[in-house]
């Protein structure tokens with residue numbers, strides 16, 4: 191026979207297998223299956239063949255055509271898929287890379303961490319307490335009288351759940367972190383120093399400086415001989431750490447029922463250094479927290495022996511601290527989840 195189909199099939203198979211790009215593959219297709227290709231030549235020779243040869247060559251040619259078509263098809267699939275994603279073709283090292291997006295702690299979490307860290311450095315231990323509180327812990331034990339306006343339902347969120355310990359009283363969402371003082375004083379025997387971050391709730395209409403939920407950090411130190419000078423020294427060290435060494439501080443007399451004496455702490459404005467600007471409202475000072483010496487009535491409420499202990503306490507708003515530190519003028523932006531804002535910190 192003029193055609194050795196076994197050999198032709200083997201050769202075509204080798205050539206197709208060795209082919210490594212689509213252009214060469216197309217040339218092979220033309221070579222075997224094209225109008226002037228091998229198979230056309232074989233079919234064209236059929237009329238010249240003898241009656242015995244014709245069916246054999248016809249069958250061999252059909253088988254060769256089917257095999258070559260199949261091999262070309264398979265190779266084409268392989269080359270096409272590797273040219274779009276295969277390692278040899280897909281990596282262009284000159285293109286800019288795709289960096290994975292990495293998140294980070296929210297600005298308020300960072301501030302909480304920074305403030306608690308500063309106090310931990312001074313020997314305080316971080317503690318927490320529940321957001322659902324009793325009226326006793328949130329008000330009564332803190333020496334806040336029964337007719338105090340902050341107890342009004344305009345100023346405190348009361349729950350419908352009754353307080354299991356106080357008949358006729360309902361539980362509430364704590365309006366300050368100070369009730370954790372009561373819980374910790376009952377739990378620990380002095381001396382101890384605790385720093386307590388957490389959420390607090392007040393039914394305020396939301397505006398640039400108010401929100402129905404915000405964060406506070408409460409501090410409490412109790413021992414046998416704590417003095418007002420300890421409070422001043424402690425808070426001076428803290429303010430300088432948070433706002434810089436040059437920051438000046440002043441204590442303004444104030445009133446809180448749970449501390450006596452009480453004060454509000456101001457720092458010199460970090461923008462104008464006390465000269466007066468729009469951030470400090472031309473005062474030169476920024477109010478940052480409330481503080482004082484623990485009122486003996488609070489010690490009495492938790493059952494400490496009369497006259498044995500003294501203590502200092504302080505409380506600050508986290509959003510306020512963040513706003514002061516970074517010159518942010520709207521409290522709502524902390525919870526709007528605007529990544530353009532959040533990623534700046």
Ligand code: DAH
Nearest residue numbers: 366368480481482503504505
């Ligand atoms: N609980 C007070 C408030 O929400 C803040 C505060 C003031 C806490 C004085 C204290 C303190 O521990 O001594 O306004």
